[in-house]
Each structure stands twice: as C-alpha cells, then as structure tokens.
Amino acid sequence: MLKLETELQGKQARFGDIYPILLERNITLCGNWEYDEAMFDGVLSKDGAETIYLRIPFDVISGMLEDPETQIVFGQPFVLKHVANIGLDHEGDDLLATTGLNQFQSPEEKDGPIRRKSHWEEEGERVVQGIVESFPLLDERHIG
Template identity: 45%
Template sequence: MIQLQSEIEGKRAFFGIVKERFKMNGCSFCSNFDYHQGKFDAVLWREGGETIYLRVPINVLEGALDHANAYIEFGTPYVIKHVVNLGLDYDDHSLLTATTGLTQFQEPLDKDGYIRDKSRWELAGIEKINSIMYSIDSLLSS
C-alpha cells in the first residue's frame, strides 16, 4: 500500500454530488461499505489477476451512506494492489458453489500485494486524484 499526500484529505462534501463526479472520472463506489464509512476506487492498471487501484476512503459526518445527502469527509487516499485467483476454486465448498451458485466471488489471494515501481504508481495515483479534485473542487469545503 502506498499512502498519497493530497489536498482531498480532510475535505468535506455531500455524498450524492461527489459520487456522480467520481463516477464521471472513472471511479466506482465500493459496494463493500457500512453506513458510516466507504471508499471510491479507480483502476490504475489491470493485467491477468492483478489490479492496482487508487482508493479514496470516506467517513460519514452526518447521515448515512445510503442517502445522497450524507455529509462526508475524505480520508488519506492510497494505492493498493489486489491479486486474485483466475482459476477454479478447489476447496471443500467448490461443489456446493458449482451446483447452487451460493458463492459467486473468490477472496483475493493477496489484498495488499507487493507493488513494483512504487514511484510510478504514486505518480499515477496523484494524477488521478488531481483530475478528480479539478472536477469537484467547487463542491468541497474544509
């Protein structure tokens, strides 16, 4: 994981407005959230089972993340690498999964994989954050 220094950290805004702007900048809101915190992701690079993401965490100050009017604050953005298994899952539950479809997704093999050429990905993450900041700057407060 590479933490990034960015002006977005500590900025505040309404969730619904910035969610749309993040989406316009190629980011997605992670479906794995709770009502008090979440994160936006942007894929910086993907090859095979490896993906490098820019991740921007958010905390809710007022409201809940299932409402557009939730008031949020941005945390420290970071770059992270996930490594997933592209093959079949051969564990005790594989047959159950294949016949019932109860488990659709595998856990990453490595949620915080080693990132080669850290300066390259740090720069890519900062460039992406700057692009996002440019599009949402007028919506942010300190």
C-alpha cells in the same frame, strides 16, 4: 499499499455532489461498506490476475450513505495491488474459479507488492488531483 499525499484528505462534500464526478472517472462505491464509513474504488491498471486500485476512504459526517444529502469527509487515498486467485476453488464452482469469473473468491494477495512505486503514486495523485479540480467547492468547511 502506497499512501498518497493529496489535497483531498480532510475535505468535505455532499455524497450526491461528489459521486457523479467520481463515476465519470470510473471510481465507484466499494461494495463492502458500513453506514458510517466506506471507500471509493477505481482501477488504475489491470494486467492478468494483477489489479492496481486507487482507494479513497471516507467517513459519513451526517446522513445515511448513498443519500445525496449525506455529508462525507475524505480520508487519505492510497494505491493497492490485488492478485486474483484464478486457481480452483474447492469450496465453490470450479468452472467459475478456473475461468476467473468467480467474483466471490478471495484474492491470492489483497495487498501485493507494487513495482514502480513512484509511477503508481504519481498516477494515483494525478487522478485525485483531477477530482479536486473538477469539484472546486471541495473545502474543509461544511459544504451544503
């Protein structure tokens, strides 16, 4: 995992204002979320079984997640590499596992070693900076 130094950490926004900006960049809400904390997730690179992700954690300050009026505060973004397990899943559907289509199969490596670290740090920071520039109202104060 590569932690990124960006202007986004500590900034607040309404979920309904920031989420469309993230979706334009193919960054979505991670499926595994709680009502008071979650992550936005985007793919920086996919090469075979290896995927490099940009993850942007956030906490809910007020409201309920996915409500447009919910106020969130961003944590420190990071880059992470997953290596998919494309072998046989002996507890599931072998056909889906061997074709790599079993979305529920655990990754072989959840946080694999990242080569070219400075490249991926720069790429992640570039994407986050684009988000900050596209949403000029991002501020450390309460926005609403």
